[in-house]
Amino acid sequence: MSREAYEQRLIPPPDAYVPAARAAGTFFGVNEGVLVVGDVKGACLSPLPVYSSMFDVSHLQAWVASSATGERLATRFRQAGIAGVMYNPAGAAYLGRQFRHFSFTPAQRRVLAAFWSSGLERVWTGSVYMLYRVRPFRRGVAPAVKVPGEG
Numbered sequence: 001m002s003r004e005a006y007e008q009r010l011i012p013p014p015d016a017y018v019p020a021a022r023a024a025g026t027f028f029g030v031n032e033g034v035l036v037v038g039d040v041k042g043a044c045l046s047p048l049p050v051y052s053s054m055f056d057v058s059h060l061q062a063w064v065a066s067s068a069t070g071e072r073l074a075t076r077f078r079q080a081g082i083a084g085v086m087y088n089p090a091g092a093a094y095l096g097r098q099f100r101h102f103s104f105t106p107a108q109r110r111v112l113a114a115f116w117s118s119g120l121e122r123v124w125t126g127s128v129y130m131l132y133r134v135r136p137f138r139r140g141v142a143p144a145v146k147v148p149g150e151g
Helices: 003-010 017-027 059-065 070-079 089-099 106-118
Strands: 033-037 048-050 082-087 120-125 130-134
Touching (some): 017 120, 017 130, 033 059, 059 070, 059 106, 070 130, 106 120
Parallel strands (some): 033 048, 033 082
């Protein structure tokens, strides 16, 4: 069995996750961290995957809760060595409904929206997943309309 056939059996759905995991390797170095948001796996990611189980508080939720501003959240990402975000919006919505991930207060949602708009740049879009590069935080950018956990 070829590696591709094995990966397709191992990681459903192959038309969504595997291309995103492979694409991450083209945008991020093997020693750079990629925060997985909206999923609980990091298989096949050649960058260093950073993810939580569905039963734990997600890294994103913990970092948002400990950050007073979007700029402070950007600092948390840099301190953790996170160079990118692999985001599954449908998975985030599911984890929010089933496990209360991304249950942010209004103030936390403002922090996350400021960071999502100013500290991330989308570099790849697949059928389900999106990849973002963490960039230097830019002040004065209008906050994102939707953030993880919003339908």
